[in-house]
Amino acid sequence: MALPVETFFLHPDAQGTLQSQIQQMIAQGILSGRFQRGEKLPSTRKLALHLGVSRITVTIAYTELLANDYLTSKGRSGYYVSDNAPVPPAFTPSQVGPDAVDWTRAIGQRFSGGDMPRKPADWGGYRYPFIYGQADPELFDHANWRLCALKALGQKDFTALTTDYYDQDDPQLIEFIARHTLSRRGITARPEQILITLGAQNALWLTTQVLLTQRRRAALEDPCYHALRDILSQSRCHVTPVRVDADGMPPDAIPPNTDVIFTTPSHQCPTTNTMPMHRRHELLERAAEMDALIVEDDYEFEMSFLKSPSPALKSLDTDGRVIYVGSFSKSLFPGLRLGYLVGSEPFIREARALRASVLRHPPGHVQRTAAYFLSLGHHDALIRRMGSALHDRREVMSAAIAAHGLQIAGQGAYGGSSFWMRAADGVDTQELARRLQARGVLIEPGHAFFSGPSRSRNYYRLAYSSIPAGRIADGVALIAEEMRALSDLGLNAVGNWP
Amino acid sequence: MALPVETFFLHPDAQGTLQSQIQQMIAQGILSGRFQRGEKLPSTRKLALHLGVSRITVTIAYTELLANDYLTSKGRSGYYVSDNAPVPPAFTPSQVGPDAVDWTRAIGQRFSGGDMPRKPADWGGYRYPFIYGQADPELFDHANWRLCALKALGQKDFTALTTDYYDQDDPQLIEFIARHTLSRRGITARPEQILITLGAQNALWLTTQVLLTQRRRAALEDPCYHALRDILSQSRCHVTPVRVDADGMPPDAIPPNTDVIFTTPSHQCPTTNTMPMHRRHELLERAAEMDALIVEDDYEFEMSFLKSPSPALKSLDTDGRVIYVGSFSKSLFPGLRLGYLVGSEPFIREARALRASVLRHPPGHVQRTAAYFLSLGHHDALIRRMGSALHDRREVMSAAIAAHGLQIAGQGAYGGSSFWMRAADGVDTQELARRLQARGVLIEPGHAFFSGPSRSRNYYRLAYSSIPAGRIADGVALIAEEMRALSDLGLNAVGNWP
Known part of the structure; x- marks a missing residue:
């Protein structure tokens, strides 16, 4: 060159x-x-x-x-x-001396230090990756995605998509979500009530910024999605963790002065429990009583391969009280960074203005490609294929877990892509994960999902969305083996639900 | 269906x-x-x-x-x-009654109401679009972009790009920026000192969040990029607007207790003036004196078709005091949403953690496509082609402006894509823009660029990045015509520099 x-x-x-x-x-x-x-x-x-x-x-x-x-x-x-030119040192400092700036003072707000569980970047190279939330390239319909991307790169679309949208979204994607995706969840929404986001995480972040301040209080599930806890702690609002039970978040345990309730009724994250209909009604009543809002993170509803998913909490909401968060990270792929927010217009208007200030809009080409993939029916076909593969894997995994006497703490009645597991009380699953990694097995220690100082250390998540069915049994056997080695310390102390 | x-x-x-x-x-x-x-x-x-x-x-x-x-x-x-089924009403309310939620109370923080100058969404349909910051589809190398996108959609790349990167970026894009893009600006940076953002706006937003708090003070140019002012006012820090002169921001006018200085030395936005070398040194000295940081928005440096651009302010910085903001919105297209931040590691670490919390990472496919387009030399070829087209348009426009006696308030000595124009004192350019729009001419009123209560109302920006050379003369003639009609009110009162 x-x-x-x-x-x-x-x-x-x-x-x-x-x-x-x-x-x-x-x-x-x-x-x-x-x-x-x-x-x-x-x-x-x-x-x-x-x-x-x-x-x-x-x-x-x-x-x-x-x-x-x-x-x-x-x-x-x-x-x-020249080929004989001096070789640059492997590490090349860009400045000779250290910075004259005192960064400890210069940085006004710190954001690093959250405890997102890290997966190794080369997880694809491990033989038994029981990790959550990554796409399985074997299942994804790469050929049709490519065709849709090409279609969105055609002259006419491309010209429309290269321009600055300011605060707007691709109308084709919005229309599809309104007419098809949301109607499957029993939700009716107009385009002004929908905002495209850079994944569900971005939707949760925008919501938090608009609704919460240092004087307001949020209730969130315990355990819960760790990134949500980081987002809330950065917003400096008051946070009450509410311990979930087998039916999800218990409405009675939500403190009366709560402003915003964050919940995952379809599949509680990470326990995978589904909130029954009667509790959904109770939760809506409880929120109405306190005049609180509810943020429903409806992640993974597409993965309901065991029975039809129940309609979203948002579909029961006549008050405009529920803000709905959807995502294509699980049903397409997470690197796409595409999700959406559905809520009343005054809320969406503020979220849209904030999004415009932070990043303007998600890239147009990504939105249009997804719109084609959805509207040509490839997404539906993909979900059916994934559902069938996940169903198989789940059965293999269920059998292996039972055969080795490992304990399941939660499993979605509708499907999903993971089991929430419990080790004996004395077992630190972070240590377990470290030992297993050396043997080619990746599991997710549960510690980071819990709130507060006395976090349970003996839970872990086993996902089957990225591991082929044929490797599951051997992987589970290795987990059981390491577990036995570790639980020699405190095997007898098997307690109750967290 | x-x-x-x-x-x-x-x-x-x-x-x-x-x-x-x-x-x-x-x-x-x-x-x-x-x-x-x-x-x-x-x-x-x-x-x-x-x-x-x-x-x-x-x-x-x-x-x-x-x-x-x-x-x-x-x-x-x-x-x-049925084809005879009842027709849905044109407007379909999703709820029968109004929301039970009082949104005035429920919204904790408001973000709407910034004064971004709005271009009509159908600007492409206007005959004389003197608008700024949109891509010209006639100049863009659509065919090669499409090939690069296809390459990035190939099986191997695609599998790598579908996974969740957490807080990381595409290493290929980072490497290209470090080795080629930054070296053209005289900047040396290691990968850990670079963060990919969703456009320059996202870079400025992240920087503001990390560096500024309610107790800190920012200095920004007046006039300046309006979205930056919105971002700073949302962060609630103290803001001092510093009136620019023909050499850009005068260091002496920056108040002594400033923590962060925002500047656009290559082409001041919107006046297009370039900061001379002696002032760049003075600015660095002033910042060192106060121990302030400088955020350099180096937008549009690629559009230097008249002479080679001067090296970036960041290239003169030995203290680690300058944070550099780059963007591909002007040299590729704004709908891409791709920019980058360069700064010392402690700063980039916090910006990266914040970005992870807000949106994780920019979509992988977009990053890889840009990496190919850059590394195959298409970007360089595109910049040469754009430079030559912009050069032609600028000459035509210069001549037309002179012929009609319109007044230029600022024009980049190195090139750029716009003129900063001044109308007679009595002329409100917002009214001028409204009248011109009815005649198929789009201009940008200058009002939104100024800070404070007594904003100048008689400036406007005329860009030539989206209008073919052949239409410029007629468009300028129409501007002059409407200007005469308007300035009958206060034509004699031509004052001094703002």
């Missing part, structure tokens, strides 16, 4: 002759790793013109660099970074 | 016989516009199974709907929404 002439600058404060400055500039480029072996330098004429120096100056500098083996010349075809 | 069976729900609280409930459910679907003419209903067998009712109940409901002309039957092929 040729190094573009625009890459070359003479530093305005530099010392020395022009010729030595040029030499130094090129040598530094090579030493810092910016210019790599075999790359072609600009011609002496071009570089001289660009830098505003005489051509002979550049030629002498190049000749010096040739002599020092930084460069090599290939006759008339020009100058190249 | 067939209506999927999942779209059908019996409301758990519904009254009446099952048969009448089914009838009502379908009629409501048609009346609300969810089910449209010619769409196929599920078979009686399928719907009965899904709802858990007997097949005869569904059959009777369908027969009733046939009789009422909601449905039509096509022999053995099934039931369809």
Whole structure:
């Protein structure tokens, strides 16, 4: 590859002759790793013109660099970074000294330090990845996605999609969601009541910013999706964790001065329990009593392969009290970053204005590709295929778990893609996960899902969305083996529900 | 299209016989516009199974709907929404009554009401669009973009890009930016010092959240990019607008207790003035004196077609004091939503954690497509082509402006894509814009760029990035004509620089 002439600058404060400055500039480029072996330098004429120096100056500098083996010349075809040029150090500090800025003082607000459970970036290379929330490339309909992306790259669509939408969304995607996706959940919404987001996480974040302040109180499930807890703690509102039971969040346990209730009625995250209809009504009544709002994260409703999903909580809401969060991360893929918010217009208006300020709008091409994939029926077909694969895997996994005497703490009655598991009381599942990783098994320790100081350490999540059915039994056997090794410490102390 | 069976729900609280409930459910679907003419209903067998009712109940409901002309039957092929079905009203309220929620109270923080200048969504249909910041589809290299997108949709890339990156970016894009894009600006940065953002706006937003609090003070240029002012006012920090002169932001005018200085040295926005080298040094010294940070928004540096751009302010920074904001919105297209932040590691770490909380990461496919487009040299070729087209347009426009005696208040010495214009003192350019729009001419009134209560109302921006050269002269003539009509009010009062 040729190094573009625009890459070359003479530093305005530099010392020395022009010729030595040029030499130094090129040598530094090579030493810092910016210019790599075999790359072609600009011609002496071009570089001289660009830098505003005489051509002979550049030629002498190049000749010096040739002599020092930084460069090599290939006759008339020009100058190249030599194969014998000094090798840049593996670690190249960009500044010689440390920053003059005291970053401890300069940073006004800290956001790092949340306890998102980390999966290894190369999880795909592990033999037994019982990890949650990643797409299985074997199940995804890559060919049709590609065709839809191509369609959205056609001249007419493309021209429409390259422009700045300001605060608007792709009308085709909005229409499909309104007419088809939401109607499956029993929800009726107009386009002004829908906002496309960068995944469910972005939807939850926007909602929190609009509804909560330092003076307001949120209730959230315990255990719950850890990123939601981080989002709420960053917003500095008061947070009450409400311990869930086998039916999800118990309405009576929500404190009376709550402003916003966050819940996952379809599949409680992470226990996978489904909230029964009578409790949904109770929850709506409780919220009406307190004049609180409810944020319903309806993740994974598409994965109901055992029976039809119950309608969303939002479909029972006549007050405009429920804000609904949907996502395509599970049913398409998480790298897509596409979700949506449904709520009353005054709320959506503020969320839209905030989104415009933070990022304007999700990329147009991504929205249109999804709109095609959905409206051509590929999404429905994909869900059926995934449902059938997940069904098989779940049966294999159920059998393996029973065979090895591992304890299930929660499993979705409608389907889902994971089991919520419980180890003996003395077992730290973080330690278990560490030992298993060394043996090619990835599990998710449950610790990060719990709130407060006395978090349970003996839960873990086993997902079957990324592991082929044929490997499940062996993986579960390894988990059982390591579990036995670990629980020699406290095996007898099997307590009650958290 | 067939209506999927999942779209059908019996409301758990519904009254009446099952048969009448089914009838009502379908009629409501048609009346609300969810089910449209010619769409196929599920078979009686399928719907009965899904709802858990007997097949005869569904059959009777369908027969009733046939009789009422909601449905039509096509022999053995099934039931369809009839062409004679009642037409849904144009406006379909989703709820019968108003919300029970008092949204004035429920919304904790308001974000709507910023004064972003609105372009009509159908700006492409206007004959003389002197608007800023939209891509010109005639100049964009659509064919190669499409090829790069296809490459990024190939099996291997796609599998890598569908996974959840958590807080990470596409390493290929980061590497290209570090090695090529930044080196053209004289900046050396390691991957840990770079963060991909959803456009420059997202970069500015993240920076503001990390660095500013209610107790800190920001200095920003006046006039400036209006969205930045909205972002800062939402963060509730103290803001001092600093009036720019012909050399950009004057360092002496920045108050001594400033924590963060926002500046656009390459092309001041919107005046397009370039900050000379001596002032850049003065600005860095001033910032060091106060121990303030500088946020450099280096937008549009690629559009330097008149002479090579000066190196970025960041390239002169040895303290780690400058945070650099780059964007591909101008040189690729704004609907892409792709930009980047460059800064010291402690800062990037917090910005990355905040981004993870807000949206995790920009979509992988968008990042990889851009990485290919850049690394295959298409971006460089595009910039050359755009530079040459913008050069032509600028000359035509310069001549037309001079011929009609319109007054230029600022024009980039290096290039750019707009002129900053001044009307006579009595002229309100918002009124001017309104009159011109009726004649097919779009201009940008300057009012929204200024800070404070006594904003100048007689400036406007004329961009040439979206209008073909052949239409510029006629468009400028129309502007001059409407200007004369308006300035009959206060033509003599031409004052000094704002």
